Amino acid sequence: MSTYGGYALGFVSLFLIWQLASLYLVSSVLFPPPTVVFRKGWLLLRNGVLLEHLAASLRRILAGFLAGSLLGIPIGLAMGSFRSVRKLLEPYTEFLRFIPSVAMITVAVIWFGIGEASKIFLIIYTTIFIVILNTAAGVAAIAPNKIRAAESLGATRAQIFCHVAMPATVPYILTGMRLAMGNSFTTIVAAELIAANDGLGKMLWDGRLFMLVDEIFVSLVTLGLLGFVVDRMFRWSIYTFAGKYSPAT
Amino acid sequence: MPLVSFLDVEKTYRSLQGADYTAVEHFNVEIELGEFFCLLGPSGCGKTTVLKMLAGFEAPTTGQILMDGRPVTGASRDRGVVFQGDDSLYGWLTAVENVEFGLRMRHVGKTERRERAMRHLELVGLKGQEQKYPAELSGGMKQRIQIARVLANEPKMLLMDEPFAALDAQTRALMQLELAHIWRATRTTVLFITHDIDEAVTLGKRIGVMRAGPRSQVKGVVEVALNGARSRTDDGFLRYYKEVYEMIRDEVAKSIAGAS
Numbered sequence: 001m002s003t004y005g006g007y008a009l010g011f012v013s014l015f016l017i018w019q020l021a022s023l024y025l026v027s028s029v030l031f032p033p034p035t036v037v038f039r040k041g042w043l044l045l046r047n048g049v050l051l052e053h054l055a056a057s058l059r060r061i062l063a064g065f066l067a068g069s070l071l072g073i074p075i076g077l078a079m080g081s082f083r084s085v086r087k088l089l090e091p092y093t094e095f096l097r098f099i100p101s102v103a104m105i106t107v108a109v110i111w112f113g114i115g116e117a118s119k120i121f122l123i124i125y126t127t128i129f130i131v132i133l134n135t136a137a138g139v140a141a142i143a144p145n146k147i148r149a150a151e152s153l154g155a156t157r158a159q160i161f162c163h164v165a166m167p168a169t170v171p172y173i174l175t176g177m178r179l180a181m182g183n184s185f186t187t188i189v190a191a192e193l194i195a196a197n198d199g200l201g202k203m204l205w206d207g208r209l210f211m212l213v214d215e216i217f218v219s220l221v222t223l224g225l226l227g228f229v230v231d232r233m234f235r236w237s238i239y240t241f242a243g244k245y246s247p248a249t
Numbered sequence: 250m251p252l253v254s255f256l257d258v259e260k261t262y263r264s265l266q267g268a269d270y271t272a273v274e275h276f277n278v279e280i281e282l283g284e285f286f287c288l289l290g291p292s293g294c295g296k297t298t299v300l301k302m303l304a305g306f307e308a309p310t311t312g313q314i315l316m317d318g319r320p321v322t323g324a325s326r327d328r329g330v331v332f333q334g335d336d337s338l339y340g341w342l343t344a345v346e347n348v349e350f351g352l353r354m355r356h357v358g359k360t361e362r363r364e365r366a367m368r369h370l371e372l373v374g375l376k377g378q379e380q381k382y383p384a385e386l387s388g389g390m391k392q393r394i395q396i397a398r399v400l401a402n403e404p405k406m407l408l409m410d411e412p413f414a415a416l417d418a419q420t421r422a423l424m425q426l427e428l429a430h431i432w433r434a435t436r437t438t439v440l441f442i443t444h445d446i447d448e449a450v451t452l453g454k455r456i457g458v459m460r461a462g463p464r465s466q467v468k469g470v471v472e473v474a475l476n477g478a479r480s481r482t483d484d485g486f487l488r489y490y491k492e493v494y495e496m497i498r499d500e501v502a503k504s505i506a507g508a509s
Contacts, residue, residue, distance in 0.1 A: 143336035148306055153351035153402050154326030163354070167341045 032214045037221060040214040054222060056198040060116065061184045064123020069177050071124070072131030076173070079132065080139025081165065093132055101126035101187040105194050114195035119188065126187040127180040131173065138172025139165060174238050181234060185227050200226075250318065251279035252406065252438055253303065258312035260298050272298040274464040276312070278457055280406075285432050285439045287449040289497065290459030291504035296442045300410050303440065304330050316405070326351060329399030331409040335391040338383040344394050345370060345379035351402035369397040372431060389420040396428070406438035413448070425451050429478065446497065450489045451479055458496045461503035469496055 015034045022033040044050035079086045079093075101122050108125075112118035142165060150160045192201025200219045207216035258276040261269050272295035280286045290296050301307045303314055305324040314321040316328070329351075330337075339347055345366050352362035370379050373393040383391050392412055399407055413421040429452055432439060443449050449456045456471045471493055475485050 145332050145334070145337035146339065148304070148324065149330065149332065149337040149398075150350070150354075151306075151324035152304060152326065152328060152330045152404075152408075153354060153398070155351075155354040159354050163350075164339065167339070170341070 030213055032217055036214055037217040041218040044218060053198055053200050053203045057188050057200045060119040061123055061188050064120040065127050065181060065184050068124040068127025069131050072128040073135055073173055076132040076135025077139060080136035093129055097129040102190045105191050109195050119191050122187050122191050123184050126183040130180045131176040134172045134176025135169060138169035142168045178234055181230060252282040253280040254315045256313045258309045258314060260302060261310045271464050272462060274466060276466050278467055280440060283436045283438055285452055285454045287441045287443055287453030287456045289443055289449040289456050291461050291501045292444055293504060294459045294462040295465040296459060297410055300408050300442050304328055304408050326402055327405040329402055329404035329407050331395045331399055331412045333411045333414055338391060338394060340383055343380050343382055344375060347394050348398045348401050350398060365401050369401040373397045388416050389424060409439060409441045411442050446490060446493050450486060450493060456493055458493060461500040461507060
């Protein structure tokens with residue numbers, strides 16, 4: 001309960017400092033106080049505009065994030081388990097992970113157009129390498145005695161994979177997914193800034209275009225809150241459904 | 250016929266720098282069915298290498314290890330292993346689920362394997378702790394889970410690699426007494442690795458004393474003719490302690506000289 005109290009206090013102080021700063025420190029139309037931003041946000045929420053943008057961004061993030069994780073986990077497991085697979089795929093992962101997803105936007109738009117496919121491609125791209133690397137690192141970190149014990153207890157190689165290697169790697173996979181979720185937020189905004197018909201990034205872009213400073217701030221606050229809530233939900237579901245696999249005990 | 254025979258076993262670790270290391274050489278030992286065999290030696294003498302080869306985790310460079318007359322070619326559920334540390338336990342499984350692991354892998358029915366796991370948890374004194382995860386249990390309790398996990402799987406023999414070395418002195422003494430009690434109740438064949446003379450005389454029916462490494466082998470075997478629970482203050486216990494101590498003293502000196 002004290003955690004929630006702490007969070008509430010933290011947010012209240014954040015908005016309070018912002019309010020005071022915009023009233024007395026940088027009194028400008030370019031830096032609206034939270035009261036103005038929230039009033040505008042409430043308006044956009046009521047007429048459905050905000051929800052529409054939010055839903056568009058969230059849909060893309062979820063689709064790309066899930067697809068990227070579902071592809072990344074088995075690849076990471078295979079890379080961690082088999083030397084040959086690692087040698088074969090390392091050039092791809094080690095080369096591509098240094099090309100940021102933001103740099104891939106142009107290519108994505110050329111290949112997939114400005115529709116949903118290019119956004120989902122970019123989210124998959126930004127998710128998959130982190131999930132692969134964390135999963136493979138998790139497999140590599142399994143204590144050899146866990147495997148040896150299973151062998152001496154009569155487990156087959158397939159059983160060791162399913163009942164020892166997989167569960168021992170789950171905390172690493174979840175950590176990778178959580179990091180990937182953060183990246184997805186960065187990527188989706190950048191992609192929508194450049195090419196999209198809706199989404200929180202599009203909202204930012206329109207705000208700039210029409211000098212709607214308060215809409216820009218509504219979009220920024222929404223992104224922050226959305227990221228915060230999604231990350232908490234992720235953590236909460238890890239502790240609830242996979243408590244014994246939790247990354248840090 | 251002995252249950253296990255080491256026939257002129259040698260183990261050499263190849264080094265990329267060219268300085269190969271021969272841990273054991275001309276290693277010969279026989280372990281009889283139902284006996285508690287302690288392998289005692291100074292640190293770095295290759296005791297653990299011997300256990301790893303019998304477990305099937307590593308192959309001998311030359312020579313052969315026979316069990317029931319057949320060569321050991323890999324890990325098998327015939328030889329259950331209790332490791333020194335707790336990193337072999339499965340942190341995502343409860344105590345009882347850890348103990349059931351081997352039975353589950355063999356598709357033993359749920360009711361039966363639970364019943365057998367509970368029986369063995371009780372045997373090692375962990376009744377009431379079965380739903381806890383390893384991280385919630387003390388070092389001594391975790392070693393008890395390991396012992397129960399191996400016993401529930403009913404191997405032909407137990408291999409124990411200094412299982413109490415990381416425990417505090419009081420817990421270690423208690424665990425030794427309980428292991429002696431369990432062994433008298435089950436009469437499972439045990440190969441027990443230790444560097445502690447006191448532990449070897451407390452537990453062993455026979456004690457194989459190893460030379461200092463490298464190129465280690467068994468210097469001699471002491472048969473401990475003490476029955477029932479042993480007491481450290483008995484004359485008989487002290488006599489065997491002295492005998493083993495005199496055998497190992499020079500080897501420890503050599504081991505320390507070699508290390509410095």
